[in-house]
Amino acid sequence: MQNVTTGEEKNIVLEQQDRRLQEQLQKIRHKIMVMSGKGGVGKSSIAVNLAIGLSLQDFMVGLLDVDLHGPSIPKMLNMRRERLPRRPDGRIGAIVYSPNLKFLSIEPLLPSDDSAVIWRGPLKISAIRQFVADIDWGKLDYLIIDAPPGTGDEPLTVAKTIPDAYALLVTTPQEVSLIDVRKSYNFCKKVKMRVLGLVENMSGFICPHCGKEVDLFKRGGGQRLAEDLGIRFLGRVPVDPRVVLAGDAGKPVIAAYPESKTAEALEEVVRNVVAATEELYRDVEEGRYMRVAIPVDGPVVSSNLDSADLFALYDVEKGQVLVKDVAKLPQNTSLDVWLKEQVVTHVLTTTLSETLQKQLESLGIRVVSGIPEKIKSDMALQDFLAGIVK
Numbered sequence: 001m002q003n004v005t006t007g008e009e010k011n012i013v014l015e016q017q018d019r020r021l022q023e024q025l026q027k028i029r030h031k032i033m034v035m036s037g038k039g040g041v042g043k044s045s046i047a048v049n050l051a052i053g054l055s056l057q058d059f060m061v062g063l064l065d066v067d068l069h070g071p072s073i074p075k076m077l078n079m080r081r082e083r084l085p086r087r088p089d090g091r092i093g094a095i096v097y098s099p100n101l102k103f104l105s106i107e108p109l110l111p112s113d114d115s116a117v118i119w120r121g122p123l124k125i126s127a128i129r130q131f132v133a134d135i136d137w138g139k140l141d142y143l144i145i146d147a148p149p150g151t152g153d154e155p156l157t158v159a160k161t162i163p164d165a166y167a168l169l170v171t172t173p174q175e176v177s178l179i180d181v182r183k184s185y186n187f188c189k190k191v192k193m194r195v196l197g198l199v200e201n202m203s204g205f206i207c208p209h210c211g212k213e214v215d216l217f218k219r220g221g222g223q224r225l226a227e228d229l230g231i232r233f234l235g236r237v238p239v240d241p242r243v244v245l246a247g248d249a250g251k252p253v254i255a256a257y258p259e260s261k262t263a264e265a266l267e268e269v270v271r272n273v274v275a276a277t278e279e280l281y282r283d284v285e286e287g288r289y290m291r292v293a294i295p296v297d298g299p300v301v302s303s304n305l306d307s308a309d310l311f312a313l314y315d316v317e318k319g320q321v322l323v324k325d326v327a328k329l330p331q332n333t334s335l336d337v338w339l340k341e342q343v344v345t346h347v348l349t350t351t352l353s354e355t356l357q358k359q360l361e362s363l364g365i366r367v368v369s370g371i372p373e374k375i376k377s378d379m380a381l382q383d384f385l386a387g388i389v390k
């Protein structure tokens, strides 16, 4: 194979990857990133049980482990030795766990089990992009993404690469952990990721002898915090030694002990996740949640979308503007791909070429043209929200 060296060729390669990325993402109805401020709160355990729980309800599920330093999903599924399947068409698929569940982590891509890889930021970004663009996941109802703790390169890359992913925050009842949730929540606000809700893990203890629940740490803090933040509370999962045993044995508790209280609690989380994702999805479908982009020249609407490089972006929920932002189209980036990356749902413009209109519509972005030139973008938005322009 020829080496790609020149800047221009590199851009072409990246642009092709962008297209594949968009094509793949369009085939996935819901994307959920499981995150927390701290390690050890049970993100991976929640992610894997959620993925299995959804697959047992006949959803098609993908589970992507973006923890590049310490992937834990292959071990939790007892599939550490598996290699990636190559399809007859030459594309590489994710590893098949069951007919409804596929997964991927960095592990099968590394030369040996204990190879220590030093990941610099840009390498992480490119690995995570490839996980989505270059792996054929097929059509999925859910892609669950297990992120390492904190708000570093990995969650940031997921937010940028999979802009319509929702965040599922995991916490434990201890105070420190609840403070960490606020950090994750603020991160989501900053990168404009919608928050699906909060799970309180290790909340109460199921006594192995009598089967009754014992309060280990004070619990209930998660629910109060969710209320404070105005996000959904998706459920609480008790401390149960079987979570560790089942995780180590490669059969997550929701499948290994389906009759247990813990499995019941996880199933409740699964049900709440299904309801919440559908609600967030419908908010977009039915226009209750919009991100509107308007090409601008200073404060006023610029004349043509094709040549625009500055945009006012508005987050609108139920007719109210939540956030206004101004963003510049980066150089050498195609407008349609960038708007999709910004999770733009609507574009208001004076004019645009037919080609661009088709491109945007094929990405599911609605285009409203005929906005009067040189009016303030805030006014254009108000007219649109009031139904004056359609």
Ligand SMILES: Nc1ncnc2c1ncn2[C@@H]1O[C@H](COP(=O)(O)OP(=O)(O)O)[C@@H](O)[C@H]1O
Binding pocket: 036, 038, 039, 040, 041, 042, 043, 044, 045, 046, 072, 201, 202, 203, 237, 238, 239, 240, 241, 242, 243, 244, 245, 247
């Ligand atoms: N509800 C639970 N009850 C008992 N142990 C748990 C529970 N949730 C997670 N664990 C255990 O805690 C440890 C950390 O969990 P893990 O899912 O790897 O956390 P994270 O991904 O946030 O670092 C693991 O050994 C796991 O088996």
Ligand SMILES: [Mg+2]
Binding pocket: 043, 044, 045, 067, 072, 146, 147, 148
């Ligand atoms: Mg983990």
